[in-house]
Structures are given as C-alpha cells and as structure tokens.
Amino acid sequence: MKLAITGKGGVGKTTLTALLAQAYADAGRDVLAVDADPSPCLAGALGFPDELRAELHPISEMDELIEERTGAKKGTIGGFFTINPRVDDIPDRFSVLHRGVRLLEMGAVDTGGRGCICPEAAMLKTLFTHLMFRDEDVLLMDMYAGVEHLGRATVDFVDAMIVVVEPTRRSLGTANQIKKLAYDIGLDRLYLVGNKVRNEDESQFLEMETPGLPVLGFLPTDLKVQEADRLGIPVYDHVPVLKSAVEKIKVGLDAGL
Numbered sequence: 001m002k003l004a005i006t007g008k009g010g011v012g013k014t015t016l017t018a019l020l021a022q023a024y025a026d027a028g029r030d031v032l033a034v035d036a037d038p039s040p041c042l043a044g045a046l047g048f049p050d051e052l053r054a055e056l057h058p059i060s061e062m063d064e065l066i067e068e069r070t071g072a073k074k075g076t077i078g079g080f081f082t083i084n085p086r087v088d089d090i091p092d093r094f095s096v097l098h099r100g101v102r103l104l105e106m107g108a109v110d111t112g113g114r115g116c117i118c119p120e121a122a123m124l125k126t127l128f129t130h131l132m133f134r135d136e137d138v139l140l141m142d143m144y145a146g147v148e149h150l151g152r153a154t155v156d157f158v159d160a161m162i163v164v165v166e167p168t169r170r171s172l173g174t175a176n177q178i179k180k181l182a183y184d185i186g187l188d189r190l191y192l193v194g195n196k197v198r199n200e201d202e203s204q205f206l207e208m209e210t211p212g213l214p215v216l217g218f219l220p221t222d223l224k225v226q227e228a229d230r231l232g233i234p235v236y237d238h239v240p241v242l243k244s245a246v247e248k249i250k251v252g253l254d255a256g257l
C-alpha cells in the first residue's frame with residue numbers, strides 16, 4: 001500500500017504520517033516512511049532517538065553519492081549528467097529503522113525558483129519514481145503541499161493521497177488546489193483527514209465544506225502533541241486520543257484500499 005500525505009503548511013501532515021506509520025508497524029506491517037519535506041522532521045514526530053537521528057542524512061545532501069550516480073557535482077546546472085541515476089539500493093542503504101518503521105529523508109533541492117534541472121533534482125525524481133515501482137508493504141510519504149514531484153508513476157501506484165486540513169477555509173482552499181493538481185495528472189483517489197478538530201461543530205464544518213473529497217476521519221486537538229515534541233517522544237505514545245483516532249482512520253483505509 002502506498003499513501004502520500006499532503007496539505008497546507010502546518011496542518012499536521014507530519015503528525016498524521018508518524019501516527020499512521022507507527023499504527024501500521026504495530027500491526028506487524030513493514031513500513032517505509034519517506035520524509036519528503038525540505039526541512040525534515042518526521043524523525044522527531046516518530047520519536048527516533050538521537051543516536052539513530054545522527055545516522056539519518058537527507059539524500060539531496062549526499063554530495064559524493066550524487067556525483068557518483070549522476071556523473072556531475074551537486075549544484076551543477078547545465079552540462080551533462082545522468083537524468084536516471086541508479087537508485088535501487090538507496091531506500092535500504094540509507095533508511096534507519098526504529099520500532100518497525102524505516103525512515104528515509106529526501107532533503108531539499110534548491111531550485112532557485114527556476115524549476116531545477118540539476119543532478120540532485122534528477123536523483124530525487126528518480127528515487128521517487130523508484131519508490132513507486134518498488135514492492136513495499138506500506139509506504140507512507142510525508143509531502144508538502146505541492147504534487148509537482150509526483151510524476152506519472154504516482155498515478156498508477158499511489159493507492160491514495162490523503163489531504164490533511166484544519167477546520168479553516170484556508171486549509172480547505174489548499175486542499176482544493178491540491179485536488180486540482182492531482183486530477184490534472186489523473187490521480188483521483190483523494191481523501192480528507194481533519195486535524196486539530198476541537199468539537200462537533202468543527203468536524204461538521206469540514207464534512208460540509210470538503211472540496212468533494214471523502215472524509216476519512218478526524219484527529220482531535222490536544223496540547224500534548226506539542227508536549228510530545230518538547231519531550232522528544234512519539235505523539236503515538238504520548239497522546240492516547242490521537243492513537244485511537246488514527247486507528248479508526250487506518251481501519252477506513254484498510255477497508256477502502
């Protein structure tokens with residue numbers, strides 16, 4: 001099963017990805033969680049201990065590897081380099097395992113606003129495509145709002161894209177934009193998850209105002225989410241209401257996919 005998690009900045013993509021990853025791992029599944037945020041923080045939400053976090057390096061920052069595989073130095077623009085470098089060994093070699101969740105950090109590519117054709121962008125793009133084709137038990141991708149690095153392969157292989165929203169019109173507006181971008185590439189298996197929901201009114205608001213996407217479930221607001229972050233422990237362990245809420249979302253996903 002392959003799931004991409006998107007949504008406006010700060011809505012709770014990383015929190016949901018971490019919760020789902022641990023829920024699937026605890027259910028005995030092999031989970032590969034991919035942190036595709038340019039400033040990775042999924043390791044924190046999953047409560048990876050410091051010594052494991054020290055072993056994690058974003059792929060886009062591996063200068064030697066990028067040069068070895070693409071034939072050009074990172075940051076090169078123009079010139080010749082391989083646009084489909086070898087990446088098949090990367091997920092296993094550079095992911096770090098903790099409590100049944102393997103985590104891979106993609107890292108940032110500085111496009112300078114131009115839409116970059118540079119070795120590190122080629123590397124990440126090829127890696128994304130490879131992840132789509134790979135036979136993963138459970139693949140969860142913590143994305144940012146855009147779907148630009150979701151190429152054609154995504155349409156065929158991503159089982160669902162989850163758009164996280166808060167009970168605000170702004171985050172619903174972003175959800176609608178994401179829906180349009182996804183539909184443009186032919187991906188129509190989209191679901192909404194409402195996060196930071198405080199009461200029935202807010203969940204009803206989301207049910208009423210969803211941009212035509214089925215609502216998979218809701219995660220309540222709980223200040224212990226921030227506390228977990230400060231203490232460096234997984235949200236999954238520290239916030240029981242979120243653990244049970246994500247369990248319901250998982251049941252919905254398993255039933256629908």
Ligand SMILES: Nc1ncnc2c1ncn2[C@@H]1O[C@H](COP(=O)(O)OP(=O)(O)OP(=O)(O)O)[C@@H](O)[C@H]1O
Nearest residue numbers: 008009010011012013014015196220221222225226
């Ligand atoms: N259910 C919740 N209750 C309370 N606070 C929450 C909840 N979910 C997330 N938060 C808080 O909201 C903030 C953003 O959460 P998170 O990092 O998961 O969002 P994100 O969508 O991944 O953000 P970004 O776009 O920066 O990657 C964090 O400070 C987190 O602690």
Ligand SMILES: [Mg+2]
Nearest residue numbers: 013014037041
């Ligand atoms: Mg995030």
